[in-house]
Every structure is written in C-alpha cells, then in structure tokens.
Amino acid sequence: MTTITADLNNLSTEKASPKKKVPLKGMMNNVMEQFYKAADHIDLHPNIRKILSITNNEIIVNFPVKMDNGEVEIFTGYRVQHNNALGPYKGGLRYHPTVDIDAARALAMWMTWKTSLAGLPYGGAKGGIQLDPSKYSQNELERITRRFTFALADNIGPEHDIPAPDVNTNSQTMAWIADTYMSTRPPAERTANQHVVTGKPEGSGGLEGRDRATGYGVFLNIKFWAEKNNKTLKGKKFIVQGFGNVGYWAAYFMEKEGAKLVAVQDAYGSIRSANGINVEDLYNYTKLNNGSISGFPDAFDLDNEKFFVTECDICIPAALGNQITKENASKIKANLIAEGANGPMNVEGEKILLNRGVTIIPDILCNSGGVVGSYFEWLQNRNGELWHLDEVMAKLDKKIRESFNKVFHYAEKEGMDLRTAAYCIAITRIEKAYIQRGIFP
C-alpha cells in the first residue's frame, strides 16, 4: 500500500498542473467544470485528477461505404475510451451531425462517472459517426454500421469495450454490429462474442426491458425524489424534450403514475396541450409521421422558444446536450429537472437554476437505467441465461433506488446539489481503485 501511494505521488506534477484549466468549448467545458468542482470538494489526489482529466484512447476511423446509387462515400467514425479503472469501457454510439472528437470525449467521461456511480464493473466510452441518418436508406445505414464495426475491429470487444444504442441508433444497429463482429471472429469463438454490444433485439441476445430501461430509470428517479419530498406525481404537469426512446418511455411511466404531459418538443417542432397529451396516441402518431411529433392533431403547435417556458412542475430534457443555458434557464417554470439526455444543460444554465432553488437530477444518475439494463444484458449473455421482464424491472428498481438514495443522502450531508454529490461518489470509487492498484510499472 505504501509503495502504491508513493507511486502515485511520484508522478510529476510539473508538466501539467492538474488544476490548470485550458479553455474548452461546448460539452467538454461542462463535463470538466463539473469534474473539477467535485474533485476540489473531495480533495482528489492530484495525480488521479490528472489521469481522469484526459482520455485513455481516442480512435478515429475513416472508412468507405458503397451508397445505393453506386457512389462511394467516406465516413468518419469515433470511439473515445476515457477510463477503464473499474472494468471494460462501456457506452453508446450515436449517429448525429454533432458527433465530433470533443463531443465523444465529453460523452465518454460522463459514461465513466455514470458506470462508477451505478456501482457497475465498467469504465466509460462513447463514439459514433458524424452523419444525419435521415439522409440514408436502411440498406445504406446497415452497410455504414457494418463497415464502421469492421474499422473499429479489436478496439471493441465483449471484455474490452462494449458499445450500446444512443441518439439515432437502436436495437437494429446493435444487431448489425454484433453480427459483423461475430462474423469476423474464428468460427469457434463467434457465439461467445455476442455481448460485444448491449441493447440488441430480444431474440438476438437482447434483454427484455432494455428498450424501456433508460426512460423507466428517469421516471424512478422522479418518483424517488417525490417520495423524499412527500409529494405525489398524480396530477403533476410535465414537459419532455425529445420523443425518442428515452423521452417516450419516461413519459409513458409518468402518465401511468397519473402525471400529465403538457408539452413536447422534438427536432421538428413543439406541441402543447393544457389538457394533457396522450402518450400512446402521440407515439402511434409519430410512427406514421416519419418519427416526428409535429402536426399531432390533439395538441396545438408551440413556438420552439416557448417550449421551456411552459407552465409545468417537472421538465425532462431527453434530447441533445446544451439545451438549457443562460438564455432560457431563468424562464423555466418547473421546480424539478430530470436529465434524460447527457449534458442537457450547461454550467451557466445550471447556476441560474440552482440559485432559483430548482432541483436537478443529474444525467449520470437520472439516465443510468440504460447502462444498468445493458449490464443485465451483458450478464445474461455471458452466463447463457434468459431473464424475464418482471425480473429485469425489479432489478432496475433496486439498483436505481440504491443510487438515488446514495446521492440524495450525500447531498444532504454535504449541503450540496445532487450533481456534485453524484460526481463525488463516482470519482471517490475510481480514486480508491487507483490507490489500491497504483500506476504501472
């Protein structure tokens, strides 16, 4: 133990002072500010601060894909592996025009904190491709995904780095990745590699309930918060930004509990209805409307700028990063914000909200149901088991409750916001692993 601690202390702190901050943009700025705040609070060992401030590996691949018209297009794919002190890298792959190296870095860091806080044996990673999937046919998306998987090759693996769905990727994307990865292994190893990705379709190694796991986790966090504050969700008004997998399932469970969905925003527009929007009707409508909520007949159109200003009790941002900023934070009516997305608010926006007494359930806790579900799927594949939905939901409930209670009590004890508390718990667990093991060689 002494030698180990000495090793950490012997790392030079001269080259890059761990507290020195380089100006960062966008999501990177947010994740680093949040990290430094918590690191200062727990007085994180300076050398571990250095290690966690940077990413372990950054893989950028350029790869060609044949388009339906016979032309070849070159795509750029990313996989950033931030840290694996607690286990294999874990995190999603997103297909979106905003994917770049900075976004992948920030999102990979958030995964490290998320898996640590959830008590999982994983590190953090994230990646994806910079593209607008609506511009490609299903066949093209399949070839893009398979060729991306081939390009990543052994940089991913069931015991090394395990991707999952994220923005604009789904169980079908995961099925293509699993199939491509397995097909490139030696024959006798193929099926043993099924857990190279999680979030697969049921029937191809997927977990029953993984589809709803993130949204269910968001709902559970809101419910646990209400319980702690002696409130009921019955009759509470909520708004949801993003009606993809997370937004839909969060709204579904909120409605089931008696809460009322009064406004929704997606990439195409915003809608509102003071009487409440029926979640299933809206979902069915989007299926017939290219996935978009716009034009839903049982609601009014709403100007996009007016969405966050809607009168409500709870706001669930479940789309992209940096949506709540100093421009709109002071106008938000909700007194609870439950972050279904990763990094939906920036540090300036958060400061305004905290000063106004608004509670924020941070992304690394609020949307952790997804990666917890992924962990269950990974275990299921690894052990050759098949778990039932009831079992999965009960296990999710237990795991999210434990995390919520840990964060809630830490925040109360230390007199801090829930995000800083969540970070302190997550970082402390990683710090402990480094102190026990030291730095090789």
Ligand code: GLU
């Ligand atoms: N993309 C999800 C997230 O941001 C899930 C990651 C996973 O299951 O590995 O948490």
